[in-house]
Amino acid sequence: MRRAFSRRPGGIGRRRLTTTALAGTALLLAVTGYVSAGAPAGEGEAAPPTGTVAAATTAAGRSLLHDAEQELQRRCMTAAGFRYWTKPENPLPEARDFPYVVDDAQWAGRYGYGSVLEPRVEALRRQDPNRVYLGGLPLERRHAAVIALNGTTDGPGLRAELPGGAVVGHNGNGCRVTAWRALYGDAAGWYAANTLVGNLGGVRRQRVAAEPEFAAAVRAWSACMREHGFPYRTPREARDAFLGGKSAPDRAREVRVAVREAQCAHDSGLAAVAQRLDHHHDRELRREHRTAVERVERLRAAALPRARAVLGR
Template identity: 45%
Template sequence: MRLRQPVALMMVGMVALLAMVSCSAHKPRQVAGGQPLTEPEKEVLHEAEQMLTRSCMKDHGFEMWAVPRQPLPEDRDFPYVIDDVEWASRHGYGSDIDAERSRLRAADPNRRYFENLPSAEQARALEALNGRQSAARLEVRTPDGVTMGRIADGCTSQAQQEIYGDLASWFRVTSVTDSLTALWRADVTADDRFESAVRRWSSCMKARGFDYLTPLKAREAFLRSPQSADRPQEIRTAVAEAECAHSTGMSTDLQRMEEQYRIQRTRQHQTDVDTRARLEHEALPRARAALADIGRSGEG
C-alpha cells in the first residue's frame, strides 16, 4: 500500500509553489451531483480558505500571501489530444504557459519569504501550517487504491474545518472524488475505440507531414526535448493536431467515451459525490461570513 500526502501537507502550502502542470495535466472537473458550483462560488470558497489560513499564520507570527485559484487562466487541460485550434494557434503545446509558470514561481512572495526564514523558523512555520506531527491524523483509501493521509491540525486544517464544518468528511470526499478523473480517463485510454481514434489521427497527421504515432509523442517532442525551442514548429504541429482531432472524429468520439465512463465512475461513488456537493454549498454562507469578518478586521 502506497501512502500519498495531499498538497495541503506539503511545504508547497507555505511556499505557494504553483504546480508544474502542462496542458496534459490533471485538473479535476466538477463531479459532484446536484447543481455544480459556479466559478464565482468556487472563488469564494478558495478566497475564504486562503484568507483564513493567512489570518491563522499571522497569529503564529508568520506572513502569508494569498495564491490565486487560477494563476494562469489561459492554461487548459487536454488529457488525450489538443482539439482547440484557436488555443493551439496561440499556445502550441503550452511551452509559453510553462515558461510563465516558472516565472510566477520564481517571483512568488511566499516562496521567497519561506526560504529567507532561519531553518528553525521554517520548521515552526511548516508545523503551524500543516500541523504538529503528534496531532491526530486522517487517512482515506481512494478508489485507485492509494491511501492518503493528513494531519488534522494546523492552519490549513483549521481553515477547512471552519469553512466546511466537518474536516474528516471534507477530506474523505475530496480525496475520493478527486481521484475519479484519473480513473475514467484510464477507462477511456483502455477502450479499443480510443486506439482506433488514435490510428485515424496519426494517419491524418502523417498526411500533413507530421509523423507521430500518438498525441502524447507529439507533445513530448516539444515539451521534453531540445526541439521545444522551435516555437513556430510547435504551433504548426499543435494546430495540425487539433485540426486532425476534429476532421477524423477523434474529438467527438473521445468526448462521448469520457462522458460514458465519467457517469459510470461517478455512480460507483455517488454518496461521496453528493456529500461533496452538499458540503460545498453549505460552506458558501460560512465562507462569505468569514471573508466579511476578515475584511472588517483589516486582514484583506
C-alpha cells in the first residue's frame, strides 16, 4: 500500500501540467474503482464539507450546477459555430465505486465486480454524440472545435496547486472557462479551489490504506475469504482477477466471489473500519485545506441563482 502524499508543498515536487485534450468529448466512466459505502462516486466532484464547515450546496444543488455548466458550454460552442451535446452527470447510475472493499452484497449479487457493465461503458463511449460529431469533422475544423472548447495558451492561464504540491493548469479562455466565469464569477479562483478539493479523495484513500488498523482489518477479511475457499490477500487482488483481463471472466464465479467479499467485509469488520477511517481522514483533510473547501462552497452557493436562471428552474 502506498503512503499518503506529503502535506508539505514540496512533498512530491512542483511541476506544471497544461490541459490540452478536448475534455468532455467522450464519456469516460469508471466502474472498477473502490470507494467507501455511502461516499459519492467520482473523483472530480467534491462532497460537502463536514465538521465545522457548513455545506452551502446539497447533492441536488451540485447537480443543478453541473447541468447549468453544460448548458452554458453548449451555448458558447453554438455561438462559436459548433455543435455540443450536454453530458448527463451520471450516465450509468448502476455503476458504483467501492474504494476499499465491496460492501453491498445485493449489488454484488447483481453485478459482481462490474464486468457486466463494461460493454455498456464502451457503448456509451462509442455512441457519445460529441465524440461522433468531432470524428466526422475535417481535421482543421476539429482542431478549431478543440480550441473553442478548451481555449488557447494565449494570455494568462488558470493554476491550481494539488494537496501534495504539484501544480496543474488550464487554458484561461475557451467555452469551459466561459461557463465557469458565468456561473462562479471568479474562474481562476473556482478552478484553483475546486481542483484542489476534488483531489482530496485520492489523498484520503491513501491515508486510510496506510493505517495499521486498516491493514489489520484487511488481514481479517482475507482470513474470512480463505475460510470460504477464496484465497485472496486483498480486495483489490480479488477484483483484479475478474476485471481488465483479455478473456471474458467467469461470470458465475465473479458473482460468488464479490458476494462473499461483501459478506466478509462486514463479518471481519473491514467495512466498518474503512468507513470510520475514511470519515476521520475526510474531516482532517478538510480542516487542513479549509480555505479551499470554504471557497468552493461559497462560490457554489453564489452560483445557484445563476444556474437556475440559465436552466429556467
